[in-house]
Amino acid sequence: MIRVRPAERSDMAAVDALLARSYPRLLKPDYPPSVLVTALPLISRAQPALFGCGTYYVAEEEDLIRGAGGWTRDRSRQDLGHIRHVVTDHRALRRGVGRALVAHALAEARAAGISEMECWSTRTAAAFYAAMGFQSEGPMQVPLQAGISFPAIRMRQRLS
Structure with a gap:
């Protein structure tokens, strides 16, 4: 069973390790080595500002952190939110971890008045x-x- 809860500062090392071991494996099929060699050291580290903000979460399964991710409100547009730094353990793919995290983030954002993500x-x-x-x-x-x-893909969803 997957349990989603707000991330705490004490989770940072576990999320950092999760990003470091999973992003290289997950991204390798879709990005050339020239991109990964420069980007991975920057994107596969936990972002301290997200921990303790209340809208960044971890997904636990059997008391292990299997995923992390969340959302933040746009600085200039109060009804716009942004999905933030989502990762699923490469060993736990297709078990509902990512779905649970993103569904939770969308529900919480909607409840906070976000109309577009x-x-x-x-x-x-x-x-x-x-x-x-x-x-x-x-x-x-x-x-x-x-x-x-x-290189990324900009995606959008209406929440209301």
């Missing part, structure tokens, strides 16, 4: 987000650091 999906996760009701708006580049960007 945006997602900057990896190429790997685009089919998953489409199955969750998101529609593709096309390719984009996510700036990670000066001179380093990551």
